[in-house]
Amino acid sequence: MKKLNLLLGILIGLTILSCxxxxxxGTDDQTPEETTKLLKKISFSGNGNYSLTFFYNPDDKLDxxxxxxxxxxxxxxxxxxxxxxxxxxxxxxxGVSDGSIEQYIYNNGQLIQREDYFNNTTLDETFExxxxxxxxxxxxxxxxxxxxxxEQYIFEYDSDNNVISRKTDYVNNSISDExxxxxxDDKKSPFLNFEPNIVLIDDFFSFKNNPTSEILTDLSNSNxxxxxxxxxxxxxxxxxxSRTDGTETVTYEYYE
Numbered sequence: 060m061k062k063l064n065l066l067l068g069i070l071i072g073l074t075i076l077s078c079x080x081x082x083x084x085g086t087d088d089q090t091p092e093e094t095t096k097l098l099k100k101i102s103f104s105g106n107g108n109y110s111l112t113f114f115y116n117p118d119d120k121l122d123x124x125x126x127x128x129x130x131x132x133x134x135x136x137x138x139x140x141x142x143x144x145x146x147x148x149x150x151x152x153x154g155v156s157d158g159s160i161e162q163y164i165y166n167n168g169q170l171i172q173r174e175d176y177f178n179n180t181t182l183d184e185t186f187e188x189x190x191x192x193x194x195x196x197x198x199x200x201x202x203x204x205x206x207x208x209x210e211q212y213i214f215e216y217d218s219d220n221n222v223i224s225r226k227t228d229y230v231n232n233s234i235s236d237e238x239x240x241x242x243x244d245d246k247k248s249p250f251l252n253f254e255p256n257i258v259l260i261d262d263f264f265s266f267k268n269n270p271t272s273e274i275l276t277d278l279s280n281s282n283x284x285x286x287x288x289x290x291x292x293x294x295x296x297x298x299x300x301s302r303t304d305g306t307e308t309v310t311y312e313y314y315e
Contacts, residue, residue, distance in 0.1 A: 094296040096313040098249045105307035115314075118142070120254050125152070133157075137258065143168075144255045163257075170257060186260075194220060195260070214264070217243070222264035226278070235279040243268040244291060247298045249311040269299045 097119060102110040109128045116122045120142075124135040134150040149159040158179045164172040175184040185201040187208070194216060199208035208230065215224040227237045243265065250256065250266045269291055275284040292301045302309045 095252050096296065096298055097252055098311060099314045100312040101249070102310045102312075103307060104310075105303075119252070120144075121258060144257065147258065188260075198260075219243075219267050220265065221268050225264060235277050237284070238276045238278055240274050240276070241265075241270045242272045244271050246291070246293050247296070249299055249313075251298070269302065 097115060098113050100110055100112045102108070107128070109126070112125045112127070114122045114125070116139075120139065121137055123137060126132045126134075132152055134152060134154065135147055136150055136154075137147050138145045143165070144163050146163060147161040148156050150156050156179075158177055160176045160179060162174045162176065163170060164174065169190065170188055172188065173186045174182055175186075177183050183203055187199040187201070188195060189197040189199075195214055197214070198212040200210045200212070201208050210230060211228045213224075213226040213228060214222050217223050221241065221243050223241055225239045227239075229236055241264070246269055248266050248269050250259065250263060253259070253266060256263075256266050270289060271291070272286070272288045274286045276282070277284055287304045289302050289304055291299050294300050298311070298313065300311050302311075
């Protein structure tokens with residue numbers, strides 16, 4: 060896994076996804092009078108202090124992400140071809156590539172695959188995407204040197220296109236399948252206006268509202284592996300500005 064995926068997965072867990080590269084992620088519901096905000100920074104405290112800062116190009120698409128306080132800080136730089144996401148490269152804080160690349164692959168304009176490389180040319184992981192009504196329905200994961208997928212993720216949505224269930228199906232029957240379920244508030248996600256939201260596919264599952272709880276269940280015996288309940292605060296425009304589960308607190312800042 061690349062550095063950003065590991066950092067987000069460890070620090071904030073799996074939270075949100077909406078997954079068409081052209082999807083407006085719920086912004087069609089906004090009226091012109093409503094305030095549109097772009098996420099500037101996420102800060103984490105409780106399990107150490109970390110932050111991610113987001114920078115955008117002139118058309119408000121993500122240009123790069125910079126980490127601070129992780130002990131192995133990095134830049135994730137995004138590249139576009141005629142406005143379409145082409146690849147992301149991991150760099151040190153001087154902008155020098157470390158050879159880790161995420162390459163996005165399309166068929167007739169539809170994203171179908173991401174290939175992750177190390178040492179610039181060595182294929183490490185592959186993710187195959189399937190869509191239904193412009194939402195991710197299934198992701199198949201191929202690990203290093205795997206010619207068949209070893210696990211797949213199956214998504215279900217509510218009427219607001221928030222993911223309410225993500226099932227993990229392991230091909231290896233000795234590993235128990237799992238299901239991650241969510242409940243949501245009716246306020247604005249920090250990622251509501253984030254594009255292209257596909258770049259957060261490994262860690263986030265909805266871009267409209269904010270999770271208020273998540274439960275991970277072992278499907279072989281229905282045992283709850285963990286349950287997290289979140290308390291959120293909001294600004295005057297109903298965007299989330301903090302979230303805590305009692306152990307870790309995440310704060311959100313926006314560009315003015």
